[in-house]
């Protein structure tokens with residue numbers, strides 16, 4: 001949700017800002033803008049993408065070595081030029097970019113208007129920059145930094161901000177509460193961004209800000225303190241991300257690249273967590289809390305979007321194999337519905353970004369209520385990763401495509417490891433079965449690879465359905481969340497209405513939709529539910545629905561019933577969710593491409609949802 005970039009150093013700032021915004025565009029693409037201070041302040045901004053901004057400034061003087069930039073996902077105020085960031089205060093003393101929401105902006109704006117302030121935009125951000133100017137104009141004893149801290153102390157809500165005070169020319173001030181901010185430490189230069197990806201071409205040394213931190217940065221160094229003016233210490237973390245990870249390479253889209261990365265990612269996620277003799281799973285990040293997990297009255301898994309679908313897979317896996325009660329909740333519901341929690345509950349938050357506002361708020365609430373809170377996160381150094389008591393990182397690498405693919409399969413891989421380990425330690429599984437299922441997981445990357453090799457067949461099938469207006473996805477048991485995730489992929493990137501349903505529920509509603517126009521995707525790999533799902537296929541067929549089935553290789557029973565088949569290799573059911581989602585990811589991808597949709601940056605969506 002909105003990307004922020006900033007730089008102070010010796011180099012020309014414009015290319016750093018533009019390339020940074022391009023990397024951050026996955027966070028929002030409603031408008032883009034930059035501010036450069038070079039003697040005087042220059043602000044350029046416009047509705048649309050970073051490429052529109054480049055056109056917009058092509059004849060302008062964009063020289064300077066200090067600047068900030070922003071790519072927007074609109075919350076307050078429609079996407080237009082006026083509402084685009086950076087926002088300048090009424091008298092031009094401050095310019096600011098913001099990610100987050102100032103919740104009390106209406107009250108603050110009313111007070112500022114009483115004090116003579118006038119506004120150009122409908123944004124909450126313009127209120128904040130004017131509030132800073134208001135404090136600044138109160139007297140000479142108040143410098144830019146103090147004005148910013150005073151303003152932030154009045155703010156309710158979330159922010160990651162970068163601010164330039166035009167009177168204090170060699171300085172950049174950044175602050176965060178609720179929205180992520182990273183500072184890259186170069187030589188005589190500092191980079192700031194919403195995540196590390198725009199910074200790594202220049203430096204790997206990062207400082208991840210904590211909530212309430214304010215950093216005052218000049219070319220010689222930085223000072224970190226809290227909003228309350230208490231000195232704070234910072235650690236420099238070396239990130240291992242490579243430039244290759246943030247480039248598309250030979251692929252047309254990041255989403256396609258990320259789909260094809262899955263064999264490697266799944267292996268990365270279990271590698272080092274399974275002993276070399278394949279006899280034991282080791283989850284180092286859970287070592288200290290494992291007894292709590294084993295004795296938990298229940299495990300509550302929370303997440304949003306795709307991560308919530310992974311959580312559902314986790315529920316089936318942990319309950320089936322480890323026999324520990326599991327509940328799955330949308331973080332956005334859980335945080336507000338005053339759930340009953342005790343210190344015997346273990347909450348596991350799943351989040352690719354580690355920054356999703358609802359998930360973060362939910363874990364804080366759960367912690368305050370005495371639950372043990374763990375995380376399954378992809379981004380090392382992210383807020384959720386830092387605020388949980390233990391957890392497991394997925395090793396999916398940076399995911400840029402807005403529709404999550406490799407992060408999902410990595411999350412399910414971690415949940416499979418966790419379920420197996422819990423089952424073994426809980427004495428619900430023999431060593432023999434345990435080792436046999438570990439081996440099933442080890443075999444997954446090669447099987448995923450073999451599914452990917454059939455991408456041209458999936459592309460061909462997709463071309464048949466590109467004109468559909470609706471689609472229904474059905475699954476049972478472990479494959480029900482796969483149906484939900486398959487439908488979500490199609491919705492997100494092709495704008496087709498798609499609904500995922502537990503196949504047994506079809507007769508209670510969705511069956512009314514079935515006619516000879518409706519594609520019905522049935523996830524029907526061989527497992528304990530197979531005969532039941534075959535009955536559902538018959539029900540759809542009887543109503544002339546077009547059936548696309550994900551089936552186990554060699555299953556010829558369904559040939560006469562279905563219109564199209566995607567085969568996945570024979571496996572134990574424990575790993576079928578990981579295999580079955582692959583053709584559905586590709587199916588959505590090819591449909592979206594053939595409909596001319598922007599696959600990596602679908603309309604209205606953002607990768608990292610740091611507002612509630």
Ligand code: G6P
Nearest residue numbers: 304305306307351352353356404
């Ligand atoms: C957004 C993204 C989804 C993601 C969800 C949760 O909606 O577009 O791909 O699943 O947020 O994000 P998280 O980072 O917490 O997994």
